[in-house]
Amino acid sequence: xxxxxxxxxxxxxxxxxxxxxxxxxxxxxxxxxxxxxxxxxxxxxxxxxxxxxxxxxxxxxxxxxxxxxxxxxxxxxxxxxxxxxxxxxxxxxxxxxxxxxxxxxxxxxxxxxxxxxxxxxxxxxxxxxxxxxxxxxxxxxxxxxxxxxxxxxxxxxxxxxxxxxxxxxxxxxxxxxxxxxxxxxxxxxxxxxxxxxxxxxxxxxxxxxxxxxxxxxxxx
Amino acid sequence: xxxxxxxxxxxxxxxxxxxxxxxxxxxxxxxxxxxxxxxxxxxxxxxxxxxxxxxxxxxxxxxxxxxxxxxxxxxxxxxxxxxxxxxxxxxxxxxxxxxxxxxxxxxxxxxxxxxxxxxxxxxxxxxxxxxxxxxxxxxxxxxxxxxxxxxxxxxxxxxxxxxxxxxxxxxxxxxxxxxxxxxxxxxxxxxxxxxxxxxxxxxxxxxxxxxxxxxxxxxx
DNA sequence: GTGGCGATCCACCGATCGGTGGATCGCCAC
DNA sequence: GTGGCGATCCACCGATCGGTGGATCGCCAC
Numbered sequence: 001x002x003x004x005x006x007x008x009x010x011x012x013x014x015x016x017x018x019x020x021x022x023x024x025x026x027x028x029x030x031x032x033x034x035x036x037x038x039x040x041x042x043x044x045x046x047x048x049x050x051x052x053x054x055x056x057x058x059x060x061x062x063x064x065x066x067x068x069x070x071x072x073x074x075x076x077x078x079x080x081x082x083x084x085x086x087x088x089x090x091x092x093x094x095x096x097x098x099x100x101x102x103x104x105x106x107x108x109x110x111x112x113x114x115x116x117x118x119x120x121x122x123x124x125x126x127x128x129x130x131x132x133x134x135x136x137x138x139x140x141x142x143x144x145x146x147x148x149x150x151x152x153x154x155x156x157x158x159x160x161x162x163x164x165x166x167x168x169x170x171x172x173x174x175x176x177x178x179x180x181x182x183x184x185x186x187x188x189x190x191x192x193x194x195x196x197x198x199x200x201x202x203x204x205x206x207x208x209x210x211x212x213x214x215x216x217x218x219x220x
Numbered sequence: 221x222x223x224x225x226x227x228x229x230x231x232x233x234x235x236x237x238x239x240x241x242x243x244x245x246x247x248x249x250x251x252x253x254x255x256x257x258x259x260x261x262x263x264x265x266x267x268x269x270x271x272x273x274x275x276x277x278x279x280x281x282x283x284x285x286x287x288x289x290x291x292x293x294x295x296x297x298x299x300x301x302x303x304x305x306x307x308x309x310x311x312x313x314x315x316x317x318x319x320x321x322x323x324x325x326x327x328x329x330x331x332x333x334x335x336x337x338x339x340x341x342x343x344x345x346x347x348x349x350x351x352x353x354x355x356x357x358x359x360x361x362x363x364x365x366x367x368x369x370x371x372x373x374x375x376x377x378x379x380x381x382x383x384x385x386x387x388x389x390x391x392x393x394x395x396x397x398x399x400x401x402x403x404x405x406x407x408x409x410x411x412x413x414x415x416x417x418x419x420x421x422x423x424x425x426x427x428x429x430x431x432x433x434x435x436x437x438x439x440x
Numbered sequence: 441g442t443g444g445c446g447a448t449c450c451a452c453c454g455a456t457c458g459g460t461g462g463a464t465c466g467c468c469a470c
Numbered sequence: 471g472t473g474g475c476g477a478t479c480c481a482c483c484g485a486t487c488g489g490t491g492g493a494t495c496g497c498c499a500c
Contacts, residue, residue, distance in 0.1 A: 082370075107369050107438075135362040139354040145365045146355055149327050150302075158477060171426030173456065186480045189458070194477080196458085203458075203486095204425040206391030212432040212439050218327075219433045378447060393486065406450045409488070414447080416488085423456090423488075442500090449494070457486070464479070470472090 013040040014131045017060035019051040019077070020044075020093065021069040025116065029064060029123075036124050048072025048080070055086050061131050063090045065110070067101055075105055082109035089130040102141055112136025150215075156198055157216060164191045169208045169217060233260040234351045237280035239271040239297070240264075240313065241289040245336060249284060249343075256344050268292025268300070275306050281351045283310045285330070287321055295325055302329035309350040322361055332356025370435075376418055377436060384411045389428045389437060 016033055018041060020026050026044045033039040042058045045051040049072045055063060063081070067074035078090050092105045092113035102113050111130045114123055126136045137145070157165065160181075167177040174192070178185040196202060199210040211217040236253055238261060240246050246264045253259040262278045265271040269292045275283060283301070287294035298310050312325045312333035322333050332355045334346045346356045357365070377385065380401075387397040394412070398405040416422060419430040431437040 106366055109370055111366075129359070133363070134359040135366055137362055137366075139349070142355040142357055142362055142365075143353070145362075145369060146326055146331075146357075148369055149365060150329055160478070168425050169429035171421050171423060171429075173423075175456085183478085184480065186482095187478070190479065191477090193458075201391050203391060203393075205388050205428045208425045208428045209389035209391075209432070209437070212429070212437070215439070217429070217432070219435070380448070395486085403448085404450065406452095407448070410449065411447090413488075444499090445497090447495085447497105450492080452491095453489085455486105455488080457484105459483085459485095461482095462480080465477085467475090467477100469474090 011038060013038050014062055014127065015040050015042045015058070015060045016127065017042060017051065017054055017058060017063045017088070018044045019046075019048070019063060019069070019074070020066040021046050022066075025066070025093075032120060032123065033127070039124075039127070048074060048077030051077050052080055052084075055081060055088055056084070059086075060088050062127050063088045064093055064114075064127070065090050066093045067105060075101075075108055078105055078108040078110050089133060091126060091130045091136060103144055106137075106141070106145065113138075113141070156214070157195060157211075161191050161195050161198075162216065164188060165195055165207060165211055166217065168192070168204050169211070231258060233258050234282055234347065235260050235262045235278070235280045236347065237262060237271065237274055237278060237283045237308070238264045239266075239268070239283060239289070239294070240286040241266050242286075245286070245313075252340060252343065253347070259344075259347070268294060268297030271297050272300055272304075275301060275308055276304070279306075280308050282347050283308050284313055284334075284347070285310050286313045287325060295321075295328055298325055298328040298330050309353060311346060311350045311356060323364055326357075326361070326365065333358075333361070376434070377415060377431075381411050381415050381418075382436065384408055385415055385427060385431055386437065388412070388424050389431070 016039055018026050018029050020029070026046075030041045030044060034041050042060050043054045045054050047069045051063065051065065052072075065074045065078065074092065078092075081088065081090060089111040090109065092102060092110045093116050094102060094113055095116055105113065111133070112126065112135045114126045114136060118126070129136050163181065164177055167180060172180065174185050174188045177188045181188070192204065192207070195207050199207050199214070201207050201210050208217065212219070236259055238246050238249050238253075240249070246266075250261045250264060254261050262280055263274045265274050267289045271283065271285065272292075285294045285298065294312065298312075301308065301310060309331040310329065312322060312330045313336050314322060314333055315336055325333065331350045331353065332346065334343055334356060338346070349356050383401065384397055387400060392400065394405050394408045397408045401408070412424065412427070415427050419427050419434070421427050421430050428437065432439070
């Protein structure tokens with residue numbers, strides 16, 4: 001809460017909050033960054049709840065966040081930070097390069113991740129990149145992200161069926177779809193029944209959801 | 221179609237297909253990669269249609285693909301390659317670091333992109349990474365990808381409304397939703413009407429689609 | 441503690457949807 | 471050129487959905 005004016009150096013230092021349940025890790029990271037130029041460690045926390053409190057009060061630029069912690073874990077903390085609109089960039093700290101845990105953190109709002117046992121230079125560079133808002137990702141995680149947006153385009157539905165489904169997703173009634181496609185309402189229903197069979201669903205709402213799941217429809 | 225056996229070197233070279241409508245660019249890239257160890261340029265094409273034909277016949281490991289071309293453009297060609305199940309990794313070649321054109325290419329199935337005027341070493345490294353299936357992305361494009369999967373979580377719908385919508389998206393009728401939530405069908409409808417009003421839609425199918433668009437529901 | 445607001449809950453009714461049972465057309469393999 | 475298959479097209483009917491018009495409850499600000 002104390003008013004600090006640290007613009008003596010040419011560049012304002014990057015304010016760090018370190019969150020890890022192991023004191024040894026906290027101390028190690030803290031001393032590493034404290035001794036590096038351009039960084040200032042403004043706080044440490046041992047679990048997600050403490051991290052949330054400190055983040056709100058200290059307004060750090062970058063939060064180094066462990067995922068596995070007692071009490072509120074890192075993923076929940078990141079979700080909360082995002083929900084609260086905290087602007088700090090979150091760098092996830094992982095022990096191993098375990099993608100499956102990292103991806104949900106990215107989706108929750110993390111800017112990237114670092115391995116705890118990365119070389120000192122990598123940690124400093126990653127934190128600086130995060131402070132600039134740049135992602136810090138390994139190729140394997142980046143590849144997983146790409147797969148999430150790639151359209152497999154399995155051509156499961158015919159072109160006409162996809163047209164019908166898109167119009168239904170846009171809120172058109174069967175009659176409106178028919179008018180737009182210059183066919184009768186009965187034909188629209190027939191297409192819809194084929195769509196239901198192909199997608200394994202029983203109504204239009206489930207068909208739309210399944211189409212998004214299968215990337216047949218993509219969020220705009 | 222000629223049977224080639226190029227396993228004289230310790231490692232099989234990376235087979236490249238170069239696609240660009242400018243002969244100068246093709247020649248430049250071709251000679252650059254031909255003179256580099258570990259690469260073999262197996263073909264060149266001047267537009268998307270030719271690229272498709274050659275890709276199917278030559279089965280290259282990596283395709284260097286320009287986006288702006290007369291006739292079939294690069295984006296369409298990438299979409300077709302993905303649809304046809306061609307296993308070649310596609311590296312998009314861009315003149316400028318214009319993210320907006322690159323992202324759709326990534327979504328269509330490209331492994332990454334390179335700037336045409338990148339240093340020789342970057343081009344070689346990028347092509348090798350692509351051959352291994354690793355993404356080749358600049359931080360700005362990676363950041364855009366991340367934003368696509370991040371959940372803004374605007375808490376637009378109440379918890380109960382989201383529950384109802386999820387059950388509707390799963391194909392439940394109003395009566396089934398009511399039974400699962402231990403409320404009456406009338407209450408389910410009331411929730412749905414509130415959902416429609418909040419999302420600005422008029423029926424359940426459009427509500428599901430809009431929820432995916434706003435990341436209130438996410439593909440599984 | 442009172443007002444206001446959103447979330448949650450409920451009943452009745454016309455419009456729409458999904459189910460059943462078909463027909464025609466074009467394309468590809470044999 | 472014939473068979474088979476999927477895409478596209480169509481009519482009738484019971485079940486479900488969305489629209490209208492409400493009531494109650496809990497929470498927060500004043």
